[in-house]
Amino acid sequence: MPNLYDSYVQVNILVLYATHCFPTKCIFSVSHYRLFPTSLGQVISKFSVRELHISFTQGYRRTMQWGQTFLPSPPGAELWVWFQDTVTDVDVTWKELTNVLSGIFCASLNFIDSTNTVQPSASFKPLGVGNVTDQRFLRYAVLPREVVCTENLTPWKKAGYTSDLCQDWQCKSTAWELRQTLNVVFDLHSSGQSKREWSLFKMFSRTLTEACPLASSSKVDVTDNPQGELFELSPATPMLSQAVVLGNRRTYSQRVETCCALYFTESAMCQATGCRRGRSTPWCTTTTRTGPSPSSCWTPCPGTCVSTSHTLTVTSKGRDNKPSYIHYQPSKDRLRPHLLEMLVQLPPNSVIEVTVQFERALLKWTEYTPDPNHGFYVGSSVISALVPSVVAMDTNSTQERPLFSSFFPCKEESSYFMQVYTEPLLVNLPTPDFSMPYNVICLTCTVVAVGYGFLYNFLTSTFQVEEPSPGLAKRLANIICRLRGVPLL
């Protein structure tokens, strides 16, 4: 079950280190930083990272009500990294990188190990200019339990300012790009403030006085209401800008949704039957008005579940929807998670249901979390889709600034790439009594001691032959004999 918090916080950090050039010309180590944060820069140079995506999300986003996020990310912490092809041992570098990042971001990223790291083959593509899609250099991990706290924002503050060192898409020199986003949903009404008024000061405890002198552009965009019935903007601004977000043209700067948005509503359900078997059902509802779109969906299962791949069924509109491509990597116990990727055609206006049966694994005593009755999270599934867009594309700006263009999406193309994450699954595993080992020890010891005592007693006690006492019948007979004066029996 998702956590139904009213607020939703999401911190996204994406670093691109694009060296899309001939290897002879590349300088991989940069040591003089102007706008780029040093701590991140050092990490990226040291571990030869090409792209680093890290996000912390907390809360449940009501997609139907609030709309899709610009940067979808799963609840908890998500980290995916493309390494440079100069890295020889990707797994070792990945391990070191997660440890260092866990120090920088004050998060438990050090719990990322081989049991929750996967190498997706089709669902992720590098977002930067360096468009090398060699999956050997990609690592992906999700920690669904990770909570977001202000600690995680400390390095964000330290990191300072969104920047790009050089924007040279032909990349004659090294180009760095850093994108930091903070996505917060405030529900002022439910937080006790009865007045339906909001200001930047109320939300962030400070006002905007001036533009950042270092930035080439700083903007505040507000969703507009064309008829003015929703709210009043103060101070009013005549500026309007248009942008295309998720395939729809919206008016920004004071921005409004001009047409009904496209949603993927997704959720994962876990149906438990019995103690050990269960069925995981990530299903997606498409409310597209457009034609069919290819999509790939994958479900990483950590060691808590042993999924059985032959039970995989994909149905839409009550009929079997056969995936055109399936990549399945079975898990190895405590070494590797399950990975299931498939390419499914999503028919418009339909619900697609993917079902996989799984068996609950038995954990070792020390593998349980401190609150085992809470259950174990199975990370979110990802639905990546290439959705046809209504508007045509403008490629010039994307090559110059791949990140900014995707964040403030001014590109207009025939189809766009989007990713949607399902809610994480909470699986209840049989929870043992944790005083069990001691009880077992005590019980075993008692049994052993009883047996031993019996044996010991049997072996060491002295036995004497004793005249068997005459039975009751005999005694009675003897009494009668004595009474009658007959010799005893």
Add this chain to the structure above:
Amino acid sequence: MGEWRVLIGQLSLVTSEPRPAALREMAAIEVERHRGRLASLAIAVVVIAVGVPLWWRTTETYRAWLPVTQINQLAQLQIQLSVEVEVVFSRGTLTTEHQKKIEPTHTRQEEHTVDETTGLSYRYETRYRTATIMEEDALNQPTAAETDRSLHLLSESPCGSVVVYVLPESSTLLPEAVSVYVGQRRTALLRAGRPMRVGVGLKEVLTHLEAQVQQVLQVMSFSHSDITAALSDRVRLDYSSREGLADSMRAFKSSPGYEITFSLLNPDPKSHHLHWDIEAAVQSYVQPLLSKLAPVADFSLDSQILYYAVLGVNPRYDPSLNAYTLNADSLSHVINPVEARLGSSAASSNPVLNFLLYVPDARHSPLYITDHRKDIVVSNAFSSPRWGGIMVYNVNNSSGPGTELPVDINIDMTRVMGVFLAQLRLMLGVQSSAPPPGFLVGPCGPAGLADWELDRLLWSRSVENVATATTTITSLAQLLDQIGNIVINDNIAEQVSAAVASLQLAVGQLESGNLGLAMQYSKEAILQSERAFFDPSLLHLLYFPDDQKFAIYIPLFLPMCVPILLSLLKMAAEARQRRRERQDKKD
């Protein structure tokens, strides 16, 4: 007849034992008791001989073998430092008579006991020879600096050694009142103190010379106080003055690597647009010094610009100067708020040297740092021990209100780097203590560091490394000895053995005077000992309390051991009683 006798005999037997059935019973009971005793004895033997060792072996923690005796030897640290000194007599300093008589080599040894576990001994191996013709030519150069250069071209002396050229007193090479000239390399020019008259004996000449050479060595290789300061990890030193303590704490501890970060702090990016050509400055000023220091440690360089970074202290306005001032007392509060922004280097565990260039904002400039006597510090910079340095760089704010903001400002890197280099030398422990009177120290070369300064650093750093590594290893051995629950894996034992081997090698190389190798081995020893000490496997089950162990053992051990103990006690009591009865019978 015969039958009767037998019968009577049988009868008499019967009569002597009154109740045959009871007797038989008693015998049977005795046999049975004996069997019972044997059985309980056998069980006790099995439990003690098989059960206890089995329990011991199965619950034992794995502890690999450690070279304890060698570690204990290292705990009693005896370091011998050997310096090779070459004393070259130029023409006119030694009479031919003396030249014949002089012994080619001379060894002098000094012993010092620092504390009960640490001993130092210095060995100076002096070789005497006369100058070659080429050297004589070199010594005839007009100035000392040129002589130094041409002498270096003739021969290069190995790391750690010192060559002293003795000049006649009449030599004009050295200025008046200067008796010793210390060159860029490992050579010194020494003016012979007294005219070497014919009448003076060789012995007197040599003793006089030796005192002078000793003074040169104190400057060029090491002095006893340097080495004891380097041993501060092992030895508690009592500093007579506060300044001595401050001096000893200024330099960074020896480490196999350092991170150097230059940060430009721009608190007011709205009005100042700062440019600093840090790359070129680093290339031309810092890099030569660092490449010269490469045998000491690995260095990595970084630079960053921090915007909106303010000092933690509000500077005070001083109307007499028409400027803002930061007093020396408040400087200690400056660093902490800035440090939060600096960003610790997460990618390595080496210590970070921070050098901050602060450009005060327009409202607080010019900003000057004043010392305790309220005088303006000329360099406008200060350093914090084992942390780094901060320099305040005032920019000209004379621009009127009409100028367009932000103002572009180019920072004069020569001025900045001069200050930072001096601070870097201090932080790295390259001491530039004032030479004794009569000494003239030649200008250091383009690297900013003379060879003998590097040697000095190498001497103290290798001794410091050896001291640190021995303390680490001995305290690890002590800890493992004290807490028996710690599992010692094979890799830890390997690391410890490797560290001990490197330490022994380092001490050996110091003894034979190979300074470069000694430094290298001591660095390895530090790395290996730290790796062993901080190995995460040592933390497993470190605190496994005894009471819990007993709580688990008691349900099994109590019911098993109590009957065995009781029966053993009973048997012992019976045996004692039997012995007493036997004794009573004897009596």
